[in-house]
Amino acid sequence: MTPPEGSREGSGGQERQPAAEAAARLAGRPRHGGSGRRLELDQIMERLPLAVDRAMGEAGLWAPALAARALRQAQGDPLGAAQLLRAHRTTLPRLAVSTPVTSEDLSVTRRISSAFRNPPGGQLLGRTLDYVGRLLDLLPEDEGRMRAAGDTGTTAAVAHEGNGSHAHVHGADGSHAHVHGADGFHAHVSEPDGSHAHVHEADGSHAHPHEVNETDAPAPVDRSPRNLLAVLRSMDVVAPPTEGADPEPFDVTRAAPRGDAPRSAWLQAMARADTGSLMHTWYGSNWRPSGHEIPGEVRHGMLPVRVTHPSTGRAVTVTRVLVSEVQTFHSLTRAGELGRTLDVGYGLCFGRNDRKAISMAGLDLMLTHHRGSEGPLDEVLFTLDGLDSIGYAQHLKLPHHVEFRSLVERGRAVAAGRAAATARVDHGDLAVPADRADHGDKQ
Amino acid sequence: MSTTRNLDRLAGPEQRAGIFDELSKREIRRAILSGVAIPGYQVPFGSREMPVARGWGSGGLQATLALVGEGTRLKVIDQGEDAGVNASNLRRLVVDHVGCVPETDTRAADVIQSRHRIPEQPLAQGQVLVLQVPGPEPLAGIVKEMDEQRRMHAEADYAKMWVRLYEDIVHNGVITASAGYPVLVEGRYVMTPSPIPRWDVPKLHDSEGLTILAAGREKRIFAVPPHTRVEPLTFEDRPFEVEFTPGAACRMCGTARGYIVEEPGEGGAPPSWVCSDADFRQRCHAGELGPVLNTPAAGSTPAAPAPKETSAR
Numbered sequence: 001m002t003p004p005e006g007s008r009e010g011s012g013g014q015e016r017q018p019a020a021e022a023a024a025r026l027a028g029r030p031r032h033g034g035s036g037r038r039l040e041l042d043q044i045m046e047r048l049p050l051a052v053d054r055a056m057g058e059a060g061l062w063a064p065a066l067a068a069r070a071l072r073q074a075q076g077d078p079l080g081a082a083q084l085l086r087a088h089r090t091t092l093p094r095l096a097v098s099t100p101v102t103s104e105d106l107s108v109t110r111r112i113s114s115a116f117r118n119p120p121g122g123q124l125l126g127r128t129l130d131y132v133g134r135l136l137d138l139l140p141e142d143e144g145r146m147r148a149a150g151d152t153g154t155t156a157a158v159a160h161e162g163n164g165s166h167a168h169v170h171g172a173d174g175s176h177a178h179v180h181g182a183d184g185f186h187a188h189v190s191e192p193d194g195s196h197a198h199v200h201e202a203d204g205s206h207a208h209p210h211e212v213n214e215t216d217a218p219a220p221v222d223r224s225p226r227n228l229l230a231v232l233r234s235m236d237v238v239a240p241p242t243e244g245a246d247p248e249p250f251d252v253t254r255a256a257p258r259g260d261a262p263r264s265a266w267l268q269a270m271a272r273a274d275t276g277s278l279m280h281t282w283y284g285s286n287w288r289p290s291g292h293e294i295p296g297e298v299r300h301g302m303l304p305v306r307v308t309h310p311s312t313g314r315a316v317t318v319t320r321v322l323v324s325e326v327q328t329f330h331s332l333t334r335a336g337e338l339g340r341t342l343d344v345g346y347g348l349c350f351g352r353n354d355r356k357a358i359s360m361a362g363l364d365l366m367l368t369h370h371r372g373s374e375g376p377l378d379e380v381l382f383t384l385d386g387l388d389s390i391g392y393a394q395h396l397k398l399p400h401h402v403e404f405r406s407l408v409e410r411g412r413a414v415a416a417g418r419a420a421a422t423a424r425v426d427h428g429d430l431a432v433p434a435d436r437a438d439h440g441d442k443q
Numbered sequence: 444m445s446t447t448r449n450l451d452r453l454a455g456p457e458q459r460a461g462i463f464d465e466l467s468k469r470e471i472r473r474a475i476l477s478g479v480a481i482p483g484y485q486v487p488f489g490s491r492e493m494p495v496a497r498g499w500g501s502g503g504l505q506a507t508l509a510l511v512g513e514g515t516r517l518k519v520i521d522q523g524e525d526a527g528v529n530a531s532n533l534r535r536l537v538v539d540h541v542g543c544v545p546e547t548d549t550r551a552a553d554v555i556q557s558r559h560r561i562p563e564q565p566l567a568q569g570q571v572l573v574l575q576v577p578g579p580e581p582l583a584g585i586v587k588e589m590d591e592q593r594r595m596h597a598e599a600d601y602a603k604m605w606v607r608l609y610e611d612i613v614h615n616g617v618i619t620a621s622a623g624y625p626v627l628v629e630g631r632y633v634m635t636p637s638p639i640p641r642w643d644v645p646k647l648h649d650s651e652g653l654t655i656l657a658a659g660r661e662k663r664i665f666a667v668p669p670h671t672r673v674e675p676l677t678f679e680d681r682p683f684e685v686e687f688t689p690g691a692a693c694r695m696c697g698t699a700r701g702y703i704v705e706e707p708g709e710g711g712a713p714p715s716w717v718c719s720d721a722d723f724r725q726r727c728h729a730g731e732l733g734p735v736l737n738t739p740a741a742g743s744t745p746a747a748p749a750p751k752e753t754s755a756r
Binding site: 258399 | 522617
């Protein structure tokens with residue numbers, strides 16, 4: 001942006017408008033006049049799915065093709081893309097509210113449990129780079145292109161190349177045949193990292209995904225496993241829910257939440273939060289209990305979205321969205337109670353974003369525990385929205401010289417008052433504290 | 444097409460493609476009406492995301508969009524300038540989407556959206572001033588908890604605010620609040636008038652026009668209807684002080700009748716001063732100004748009686 005102020009002429013600014021427009025035009029061009037090809041939407045959706053997911057999650061709008069477009073327009077900045085998506089969302093009327101779904105309806109593409117070696121329903125690694133060594137792939141470009149074009153993902157380099165195709169979510173219509181059934185795709189074919197049960201051994205290593213032996217294929221994985229919370233409830237190790245039902249969830253996009261907001265408000269605020277801010281609030285919180293929570297489950301999967309048909313009154317599935325879900329457990333003792341049962345924290349967000357879901361579940365655990373006392377609730381409700389914080393940071397780039405003059409004038413007034421008072425003190429009239437108090441300026 | 448029929452039934456007739464749907468505009472108008480009904484009270488509203496960053500006038504933009512129609516004469520200023528980058532951007536957004544008439548003459552505008560300034564030209568009956576507000580809560584620097592702020596407003600318990608002002612005087616000899624000086628509206632609610640300079644604060648008192656203050660990021664709207672008492676918080680023996688620099692005058696129009704801002708000199712030259720209200724500066728320069736301007740003499744008390752050193756009932 002051009003510096004907007006500082007012109008020496010009263011008509012100053014007439015010549016600034018073109019500058020602002022020129023800046024906007026330049027922003028769309030490649031840096032350094034590069035000659036790279038224009039990014040196509042399918043490239044972005046297929047090859048940068050995590051960025052697309054993050055933009056959608058922080059925008060609170062599920063629209064993969066639009067999100068890819070927004071990412072391209074925002075030059076790859078997920079928050080910038082989220083801002084574009086949110087502004088777009090404002091132009092759309094709200095036509096219906098979907099009916100509640102339970103996460104029992106989740107058709108999982110990933111499901112790992114830290115709490116059990118082998119939970120009912122099994123472990124399903126899904127597409128992840130979690131278990132791949134953090135080595136930069138220095139394969140020559142030509143070779144990489146050849147492999148990407150010709151091979152089906154049974155090479156050592158597969159983790160670097162085979163983690164992007166995500167067509168079943170990012171198809172232009174947001175859905176794709178092979179996720180509509182719980183029997184989806186076969187893990188050992190379309191999951192080149194060979195996800196299956198009991199990969200979560202103590203060594204956790206999974207260095208040779210390409211050595212998965214087809215004849216030694218694991219038992220078919222349960223695509224809709226019972227969620228672990230139900231299992232734990234049946235084992236009687238989980239505290240009963242303390243919050244009442246929330247039949248009319250609070251909507252932070254339509255009402256300004258207050259400190260007495262229900263749990264649905266903070267869950268929604270966190271689901272839409274800037275991932276980095278959310279993570280910091282959880283990770284850096286003074287409210288974190290000693291020890292750490294243990295995720296019973298980290299899941300990815302497709303969740304159906306159903307609305308009531310305006311004519312027939314029946315629930316119709318209009319689309320499916322990919323979500324990350326985490327249920328995490330910790331034993332938090334309260335005064336006068338034994339920590340006999342576990343508390344539950346819940347996290348759910350759009351797209352693949354384990355980091356966000358884990359932070360969210362950890363914070364939910366804390367917020368529930370510190371309900372009604374001084375906890376991190378205000379911070380969660382009012383400081384995590386990425387658009388709010390980047391908006392505030394960006395507004396500092398706007399001219400403030402009217403305010404600045406006012407500030408400087410007060411400083412001079414204080415100094416002048418001191419000088420006068422000092423002169424009076426010399427005549428023995430009055431004593432003035434010599435320390436400078438901080439300004440009472442609130443803005 | 445039954446789909447179209449259903450859409451019509453759900454969303455009303457098709458609207459002009461824009462940046463804001465009609466249902467949302469109605470919500471904003473309802474919030475504005477509540478604000479007018481309870482002067483100075485911060486009305487929470489479901490602030491939408493606008494095509495500008497939150498902090499670049501997203502609240503003001505929503506209020507303006509909810510108010511203007513085709514043919515509305517719209518003036519947009521930032522720091523008093525019509526031609527600033529931000530003002531131009533906001534004006535272009537609204538004009539392109541609604542088709543209202545861009546206007547720079549304060550007297551001719553129906554709606555004036557402004558950041559950080561109230562025009563020098565007093566508002567006339569029927570004019571609406573929309574102020575962009577970064578931080579709407581006057582108690583934000585006094586108490587941290589939002590619930591406590593709400594309680595204080597609800598009970599008109601502004602004791603801590605008075606203590607803060609008193610301490611300010613004890614420590615510094617003057618009240619150091621610069622822009623966004625706290626005011627008492629109609630003897631009831633303490634309000635921050637957005638970061639306007641103290642010079643502009645008296646213009647809110649008993650104004651002919653309606654002032655709407657909108658904070659998009661903070662999701663609150665509040666208002667000062669015409670002919671409302673607006674008193675800056677100060678003590679009986681401490682007159683409210685506006686910005687004043689002895690000997691400073693606008694280098695363009697030669698007066699200090701408007702709010703002037705300092706510009707550092709280049710190459711060792713002394714700093715110079717210039718009126719921040721572009722429309723006023725231009726008319727002043729052209730010698731068009733009548734002597735009726737609402738310009739408080741420096742250091743004067745405003746026309747309003749200063750509030751007593753007790754909180755309002």
